[in-house]
Amino acid sequence: MQNKATVRAAFIAVTTLFFAWGFITSLIDPLVASVKGVFTLTNVQAQLSTFAFFIAYGVVSFPAAALIARLKPVPSILIALAMMVLACLIMLGAANVASYTLVLVGLFVLASGITILQVAANPLAAALGDPKGSHFRLTLSQTFNSFGTFIGPFLGAVLFLKGVEVKEGEVITPVVRAAALAGIDRAYFWICGLLILLLVFFWFSRRTVADAAPHPAPGKGIGGLIGDALASKWALFGGVAIFLYVGAEVSIGSQMALFLNSNAIWGQSDLPFTVPLLGHAMGNDRVPGVSLQEAGKAVAFYWGGAMVGRAIGSALLAKFEAPRLLAFFTATACALCLYVFAFGGLSGGFVALSIGLFNSIMFPVIFTLTLDRSSASEEATSGLLCTAIVGGAFLPLAVGAVADKAGYVAAFMVPAACYLVLCLFAVSAGKVAPKREAEALVTH
Numbered sequence: 001m002q003n004k005a006t007v008r009a010a011f012i013a014v015t016t017l018f019f020a021w022g023f024i025t026s027l028i029d030p031l032v033a034s035v036k037g038v039f040t041l042t043n044v045q046a047q048l049s050t051f052a053f054f055i056a057y058g059v060v061s062f063p064a065a066a067l068i069a070r071l072k073p074v075p076s077i078l079i080a081l082a083m084m085v086l087a088c089l090i091m092l093g094a095a096n097v098a099s100y101t102l103v104l105v106g107l108f109v110l111a112s113g114i115t116i117l118q119v120a121a122n123p124l125a126a127a128l129g130d131p132k133g134s135h136f137r138l139t140l141s142q143t144f145n146s147f148g149t150f151i152g153p154f155l156g157a158v159l160f161l162k163g164v165e166v167k168e169g170e171v172i173t174p175v176v177r178a179a180a181l182a183g184i185d186r187a188y189f190w191i192c193g194l195l196i197l198l199l200v201f202f203w204f205s206r207r208t209v210a211d212a213a214p215h216p217a218p219g220k221g222i223g224g225l226i227g228d229a230l231a232s233k234w235a236l237f238g239g240v241a242i243f244l245y246v247g248a249e250v251s252i253g254s255q256m257a258l259f260l261n262s263n264a265i266w267g268q269s270d271l272p273f274t275v276p277l278l279g280h281a282m283g284n285d286r287v288p289g290v291s292l293q294e295a296g297k298a299v300a301f302y303w304g305g306a307m308v309g310r311a312i313g314s315a316l317l318a319k320f321e322a323p324r325l326l327a328f329f330t331a332t333a334c335a336l337c338l339y340v341f342a343f344g345g346l347s348g349g350f351v352a353l354s355i356g357l358f359n360s361i362m363f364p365v366i367f368t369l370t371l372d373r374s375s376a377s378e379e380a381t382s383g384l385l386c387t388a389i390v391g392g393a394f395l396p397l398a399v400g401a402v403a404d405k406a407g408y409v410a411a412f413m414v415p416a417a418c419y420l421v422l423c424l425f426a427v428s429a430g431k432v433a434p435k436r437e438a439e440a441l442v443t444h
Contacts, residue, residue: 006208011137013205017077017121018141020198021114022148024084024191026253026303028053028107030156030296031184033257037164037172037292038180039100043258043400050254052104054246054392056111057118064119065383066222073120074206080120081199083113088192095185098177106188119386123371123378124209138364139314146307146360150300154281157257157296159183165292166258167267228380234432235381238370241425242388245362247395248333248415248422252355254396256302259408260295265349272298272349302356309360317361323430326365330422333358337416344409352412362422369426372434 028050036046068076087110094102125141160183163176202209229235260266268289273279278301282294290298309329316325336355340348367385374381395414402411 009205010209011125011141013202013209014121014125015141015144016198016201017117018125018145019148020195021117022145023152024110024114024148025053026149026152027156027187028250029153029253029299030160030257031103032254033166033261033292033296034156034160034164034180034184035100035103036258037166037170038098038177040172041100043255043403044397047254047396047400048104049107050250050396051393052107053111054250054390054394054396056108057115058387058390058393060112060115061119061387061389062222062225062383064116064386065225065379067116068120069225069379072210073124074202074210076116076120077202078199078206080113080116081195081202083116084110085192085195085199087113088188088195091188092185092192095181095188098181103184115386115389118389119382123382136314136317138368139310139317139361142360142364143307143310143314146303146310149303150307152300153253153257153303154297154300156187157293157299159187161257161293161296163293167261167263225377225380225383228376229374229384232374232376232381234370234373235376235384237425237428238366238374238381239384239388241366241370241422242363242385243391244395244418244421245359245366245391246389247391248418249356249359249362250392251396251399251411251415252352253299253302255399255403255408255411256299256352257292257296258403259352259411260298260349261290261292262408263289264344264407264409266290266295266346269346271346275350298353302353305354305356305358306360309357310364313361313365317365321430322365322369323426325361326369327423327426327430329358329361330419330426334416334419334423337412337419340412341409341416348409355415366422366425369429373429373432 032046032049035041035049036043039045064076067079071079087106090102090106090109094100094106121141125138160180162179162183164172164180229239260272266272266289270284270288270290272290273282273284278298281300282290282297285291285294313325313329333355336351336358339351370385371378371381376384395418399411399414402414
């Protein structure tokens with residue numbers, strides 16, 4: 001029987017990983033806006049940054065699951081952190097030689113390390129304690145992940161977007177371009193240092209986590225894991241849900257600064273600066289309208305909504321059934337996207353930021369609902385679900401294409417459709433008993 005103090009300490013150590021990859025992942029949002037200006041890109045070309053990052057989930061997830069099954073979670077996590085340090089060094093080189101291609105390579109390697117962390121840490125956080133509390137624990141860990149995503153866009157906007165503008169007719173001067181590249185260099189230099197500290201911390205915590213972690217039977221190879229996952233209807237359904245959720249969330253976040261900066265939303269208004277907290281965080285430069293950097297700082301409130309929502313959601317999940325709560329949150333997110341599409345304008349900017357609040361519980365609840373219903377092994381199901389995060393690579397490209405042709409407001413129809421399907425997933429999950437309940441009925 002697991003010692004409660006050991007399990008608690010292991011859970012805390014694993015939760016630090018959630019914060020780290022949340023912070024690093026959310027830097028993609030200001031980076032997309034920055035490279036669009038620095039390298040003079042279209043929306044689709046700028047979204048190649050999200051593609052390079054999230055495509056790693058499609059390539060690495062099942063190999064990561066096989067690695068974890070062979071080496072166990074703790075050594076795999078240490079390997080992942082080392083890969084992320086290497087990726088930061090590539091990003092430093094990319095900023096110094098001003099190469100967008102090298103930026104994309106660095107983002108892919110960075111996301112490959114994060115993929116291994118996710119495949120290892122998501123089921124680990126869910127398993128460290130009473131099975132009945134798995135939804136609560138994973139949502140709590142994701143709250144710290146959201147704290148990282150709240151800080152990331154703000155710091156990224158400060159470092160990457162000073163003086164950068166992308167509206168038609170605007171020109172990026174060599175001084176502004178050099179400052180933006182220097183900001184990218186500084187950001188990944190400090191992230192490299194923090195990852196080294198986290199690697200050292202987790203090295204000293206490795207025995208605590210290993211002792212508290214469950215000890216599954218020897219795992220299958222990559223082919224066996226894929227076959228196992230594809231044979232489960234619920235693993236596939238959960239994979240589609242994760243694909244759409246991540247795609248919708250990343251699409252909105254990565255285009256948010258450009259959307260808010262557009263003249264149709266906040267680009268020609270000072271009203272957002274009058275809103276408490278938001279206006280202060282954006283930092284009015286006294287030039288009429290919302291600049292790209294000011295809009296980039298506002299993106300932190302999109303991810304901050306997810307942080308607040310996960311904290312609230314952790315409490316709500318103790319009182320309400322997870323499928324029912326997920327159905328409410330997904331339906332609300334769909335309605336908010338439709339509002340932005342229908343009305344746009346100043347109010348559309350505020351409504352778009354509020355979508356993050358309802359994204360909050362989606363990933364952990366979809367993940368645990370699927371684990372509870374999948375007939376495949378935990379490693380295979382987790383591998384498929386983490387592979388499905390590749391939705392963050394493809395759907396932003398679709399949103400970028402719509403934005404190039406019809407504008408940022410029209411692009412909100414893409415995530416609206418995603419949330420509608422997620423609502424159907426939640427309703428369907430509510431009609432199926434979890435495996436442990438079904439097994440209990442059989443034994444009785």
